Amino acid sequence: MxxxxxxxxxxxxxxxxxxxxxxxxxxxxxxxxxxxxxxxxxxxxxxxxxxxxxxxxxxxxxxxxxxxxxxxxxxxxxxxxxxxxxxxxxxxxxxxxxxxxxxxxxxxxxxxxxxxxxxxxxxxxxxxxxxxxxxxxxxxxxxxxxxxxxxxxxxxxxxxxxxxxxxxxxxxxxxxxxxxxxxxxxxxxxxxxxAATECFRCQIHGKGGHGAMPHQTIDSILVASQVVQALQTIVARNVNPVDAAVVTVGTLHAGTALNVIADSASMSGTVRYFNPELGEHIPQRIQDIIAGVCQGHGATYDLDYWRLYPPxxxxxxxxxxxxxxxxxxxxxxxxxxxxxxxxxxxxxxxxxxxxxxxxxxxxxxxxxxxxxxxxxxxxxxxxxxxxxxxxxxxxxxxxxxxx
Incomplete structure (x- = not known):
């Protein structure tokens, strides 16, 4: 060369x-x-x-x-x-x-x-x-x-x-x-x-049980799946369309057996945006959405959110x-x-x-x-x-x- x-x-x-x-x-x-x-x-x-x-x-x-x-x-x-x-x-x-x-x-x-x-x-x-x-x-x-x-x-x-x-x-x-x-x-x-680079981890706490008796449980996988879908509304409905942003869930782990409803589920992801004003808005919406979904199902959660680099x-x-x-x-x-x-x-x-x-x-x-x-x-x-x-x-x- x-x-x-x-x-x-x-x-x-x-x-x-x-x-x-x-x-x-x-x-x-x-x-x-x-x-x-x-x-x-x-x-x-x-x-x-x-x-x-x-x-x-x-x-x-x-x-x-x-x-x-x-x-x-x-x-x-x-x-x-x-x-x-x-x-x-x-x-x-x-x-x-x-x-x-x-x-x-x-x-x-x-x-x-x-x-x-x-x-x-x-x-x-x-x-x-x-x-x-x-x-x-x-x-x-x-x-x-x-x-x-x-x-x-x-x-x-x-x-x-x-x-x-x-x-x-x-x-x-x-x-x-x-x-x-x-x-x-x-x-x-x-x-x-x-873009700004920020990260989050969330642990959903439900109540495990037999897969054939779901009424006795709080299905952490169901809760987590609804959280993942709901998080996508942040960019679609809570961010000004002229601003670019990303909320990505990159990992989702739960369960040990096909006939067991998982007691807990964990997920992690990343947040990206250009407008510094979104630096407080997006993390708050993530918190609100996870809290709301968990409350609706009787689950609890632990959320860890941290910032790596600004835009x-x-x-x-x-x-x-x-x-x-x-x-x-x-x-x-x-x-x-x-x-x-x-x-x-x-x-x-x-x-x-x-x-x-x-x-x-x-x-x-x-x-x-x-x-x-x-x-x-x-x-x-x-x-x-x-x-x-x-x-x-x-x-x-x-x-x-x-x-």
Whole structure:
């Protein structure tokens, strides 16, 4: 893939500058090294050591051990100016990789199935370029190598550790390699991009008994099934139709034998929405519905509801700046895609609650190379030619924002 890419660059002009094109084979090398050594959240020791070693080689000031395994690198421009943060997550997933490639995971049961190895490589490439071109920008760039995005969440601990202070960050940007978009595209959107991620578990308590004598029981399975159906009315009838939301029951477990009415039933699910105003309304409706159905049948319940990440909401001004940069870098007909929302969640949202910023998608799917499996799939992989594009977009954004 690398040789084909380099040949095409020799015959076609590219908006990616020659110095970053020259980094492409090294970006691939870094990404594949990281891909072979996936580590779960707050366990990214090899990854952090790799990143720190590179930063040390390039003479870039950095702090390790932030929020356990995070790293903050600081690169100062030629003169004073704004403080910009660039965020890259580093963790992998507990998935057994099925790809038969030379850079396949060496850690059984762990896999970079969401592109975070690419995020880290792009951030390293950006750090390398900026450190060697400090005269091209003013102010300071802080690169945040974040642990544990996949869970339990590393953004909030990094914020609590002070990564947005000393000096105080004025804006933040980040990207996600995205197999839901083809290679040669960028997804940029003002306002809500990704959904809030919230979860619930519910235990329905009935009264068990013989399957042939239902009048002596309170059927927890019947109650649970009615709860599942009733929960679907929240989005259909309690949420404004112009707002998008999801209430999904993903598990339902009950019973031990075909002729026994189950004493209890358990379910769990997830809630997603873009509008922060729904953050109180939906959980309350879930509580009300479960309570009402249980009361109607004489059952009781225990409900546990917790919030993981708020919605990712981009600042319009920063998103416009990212869009203008991406428009100059992306030359394919599809170009910059504005309607790229997803109900997936991301803890980049915590950073965006603190400072204005923009999170955007960099298209990486390539059907012709069988690189289009969805994120979190055991055969997930992406078109690595996107790596240099990611560096170019970040560098151009720095040059424009920190002019």
């Amino acid at each position: 690398v040789s084909t890419f380099r040949e095409s660059q020799a015959t076609q002009p590219s908006p990616v500058r020659s110095q970053i094109q020259a980094l492409q084979p090294t970006l691939v090398e870094w990404r594949r090294w990281l891909h072979q050594r996936p580590e779960l959240g707050f366990q990214e020791h090899l990854t952090s050591e790799f990143v720190a070693r590179k930063l040390q080689e390039w003479g870039i000031e950095h702090q390790t051990g932030v929020a356990q395994t995070g790293i903050v690198a600081t690169i100062k421009g030629a003169k004073p100016g704004p403080i910009l943060a660039i965020r890259a997550d580093m963790d992998a997933l507990p998935i057994l990789e099925e790809n038969q490639v030379p850079y396949r995971s060496l850690h059984d049961g762990k896999m970079h199935a969401c592109g975070h190895d690419g995020h880290t490589a792009i951030a390293l490439g950006t750090a390398y370029y900026l450190a060697h071109h400090r005269d091209d920008f003013a102010g300071t760039v802080k690169l945040l190598f974040q642990p544990a995005e996949e869970g339990p969440g590393g953004a909030k601990p990094m914020i609590e550790a002070g990564v947005l202070e000393n000096p105080t960050v004025d804006a933040i940007v980040g990207l996600h390699l995205w197999n839901n978009l083809p290679i040669g595209t960028v997804g940029v959107r003002s306002g809500p991009l990704m 990712v909401i981009n600042d319009p001004a920063i998103a416009d700046l990212v869009r203008s940069v991406a428009t100059n870098v992306i030359e394919t007909p599809a170009g910059v895609v504005p309607e790229c929302q997803t109900m997936g969640g991301e803890d980049m949202s915590f950073f965006l609650q603190e400072v204005p910023g923009c999170y955007f998608f960099l298209g990486t799917a390539n059907l012709s190379q069988n690189l289009a499996y969805p994120h979190h799939h055991p055969r997930f992989d992406f078109d690595e030619s996107a790596l240099q594009t990611g560096v170019e977009i970040f560098v151009r954004f720095v040059e424009k924002y920190c002019a």
